[in-house]
Amino acid sequence: MSNELFPRTTVAGISLPRMLIGTNWMAGWSHRTPSADLMIQERHAETDSVCRMLEVFVNNGIDAIMGLFNQTPVIHRAILETEQKLGKKITMIDTPIINVDDNAAARKEAEAMIKRSKELGSTFCLIHHSSAEQLVNKNKQQIQRLDDYTQMIRDNGLIPGLSAHMPELIVYSDLNNYDVETYIQLYNCMGFLMQVEVETVNQIIRNAKKPVMTIKPMAAGRVTPFVGLNFNWATLRDCDMVTVGCFNEREALEDIEISRAALEMRAARIGKRTSPNQNQDAFGK
DSSP, X not given: OOSSOOOEEEETTEEEESEEEOOHHHHTOOSSOHHHHHHHHHHTSSHXXXXXXXXXXXXXXXOEEEEOTTTOHHHHHHHHHHHHHHTOOOEEEEOOOOOOOSSHHHHHHHHHHHHHHHHTTOSEEEEOHHHHGGGEETTTTEETTHHHHHHHHHHTTOEEEEEESSTHHXXXXXHHTOSOOOEEEEOOTTOTTXXXXXXXXXXXXXXXXXXXXXXXXXXXXXXXXXXHHHHHHHHSOTTOEEEEOOSSHHHHHHHHHHHHHHHHTSOOOOXXXXXXXXXXXXXXX
16 A cells, blocks of 8 residues: 555545546446456455455545445445445445436436435435436537436435536536536547547546546556556546546556556556566566
8 A cells, every 4th residue: 555545636525536446347347248247247246355446445545436336235235344344434426327207206216216325325426327318408408307306316415416428418517507516427548438539528528617537447448557547647637536447456456556656657666467478678677
């Protein structure tokens, strides 16, 4: 563990580390292959392996985690176990999928899901992109009925935000001054899953009125941590965050060191990759 805790930012008065713990590679959502999903699910079927990763992050001052906690009970239990073991609070950023149909039964269902987010111990509730994007009206530049759900979030004592794969959500939210304190936005050097060019999304993030939590910096494993993390840290604002998913605690340590080095503008202190013949000049000394 470094003697210095990871750099922090503030969202709605809450102190957060600029690196957030991602959960796709704990839950089994690899964005790669069914076999990769299964590999993740088998490794993290119980809390022990998740707890080991969480301890590495928390001991480095990275004490906030993003996920769909109602759908991932093993991860939720691991959070509670890690908090108890270390005596430290882990801030939960929940991204629940809610029913946004425009009728009374659907609103009741949505409110129950948001209430569940509070019961699980979340601090932030960012409506999942698959729900929020159903409300977008590009012609009117609005996210219709969003206020209904942000009010539900406030009423349950949670901090509201939006998860966006569609970058227009940030633009329309800022334009209409919706009650949103932060955004989740896809952002990586490959443009993986992003709906417009990397340059455009960068401009949207840099012009956002609120801090942005970027996700998929390594394009779900399509670029190395060194490439993906250096790109994100170099092109984001000091208030923005990078959400990092890992398969095990060794990856967590590498990603933390690469990120610290990027922010401190120094060489990362990580080992060399292995090769059948390590004695090659191109591998360095």
